[in-house]
Amino acid sequence: AQSVTQLDSHVSVSEGTPVLLRCNYSSSYSPSLFWYVQHPNKGLQLLLKYTSAATLVKGINGFEAEFKKSETSFHLTKPSAHMSDAAEYFCVVSAGGSNYKLTFGKGTLLTVNP
Amino acid sequence: EAQVTQNPRYLITVTGKKLTVTCSQNMNHEYMSWYRQDPGLGLRQIYYSMNVEVTDKGDVPEGYKVSRKEKRNFPLILESPSPNQTSLYFCASSLSIGRTDTQYFGPGTRLTVL
Numbered sequence: 001a002q003s004v005t006q007l008d009s010h011v012s013v014s015e016g017t018p019v020l021l022r023c024n025y026s027s028s029y030s031p032s033l034f035w036y037v038q039h040p041n042k043g044l045q046l047l048l049k050y051t052s053a054a055t056l057v058k059g060i061n062g063f064e065a066e067f068k069k070s071e072t073s074f075h076l077t078k079p080s081a082h083m084s085d086a087a088e089y090f091c092v093v094s095a096g097g098s099n100y101k102l103t104f105g106k107g108t109l110l111t112v113n114p
Numbered sequence: 115e116a117q118v119t120q121n122p123r124y125l126i127t128v129t130g131k132k133l134t135v136t137c138s139q140n141m142n143h144e145y146m147s148w149y150r151q152d153p154g155l156g157l158r159q160i161y162y163s164m165n166v167e168v169t170d171k172g173d174v175p176e177g178y179k180v181s182r183k184e185k186r187n188f189p190l191i192l193e194s195p196s197p198n199q200t201s202l203y204f205c206a207s208s209l210s211i212g213r214t215d216t217q218y219f220g221p222g223t224r225l226t227v228l
Contacts, residue, residue, distance in 0.1 A: 009154075032213045042221060043219035043221045044219040046216050051213075051214040090156060104156040106156040
């Protein structure tokens with residue numbers, strides 16, 4: 001069984017300040033973890049993914065995430081928010097095993113204030 | 115350009131009137147799936163297909179049908195739509211069903227059932 005919890009449904013930051021979007025997961029198998037971004041009226045786009053290589057993963061647009069097995073976390077960060085980062089972000093776990101399955105978090109809406 | 119396309123993008127219909135949402139990908143991907151997105155619930159998988167003529171139920175398959183007669187196409191069929199199927203629908207594809215594979219999403223279809 002697997003699950004993913006995004007700890008904040010809404011995060012609001014000012015432009016130029018750091019972004020932290022939190023994600024915890026549970027999995028019976030070694031997981032792959034993904035962050036997707038959804039801009040208004042758009043489909044989901046991959047930001048970054050962890051697949052059991054380096055635990056610190058760098059993605060597009062300056063985002064990065066660190067896989068911490070001991071804390072079962074995969075938090076998304078960015079040093080300095082930009083207005084264009086305003087979107088909804090989804091943490092996703094894929095644990096394989098006998099059945100391929102993706103489990104999505106409920107999403108975190110990021111608002112960036114000028 | 116590599117992409118997943120969906121049609122229509124917006125659809126308003128009435129209860130009981132059969133409809134089909136088309137999905138096509140030009141990346142020669144084996145794996146395709148359908149999701150619905152509802153506020154506060156994230157994305158939930160409806161059906162998936164691991165290859166031509168191979169389909170299986172996801173988490174919320176009731177009221178939906180799919181077919182996979184060609185590798186590139188994966189239509190979603192609502193034979194008798196009901197208001198609780200009002201939602202935002204996404205088609206996605208990936209190269210294979212490995213746990214590390216990136217999903218590529220279509221732009222979404224917003225369906226309203228009156």
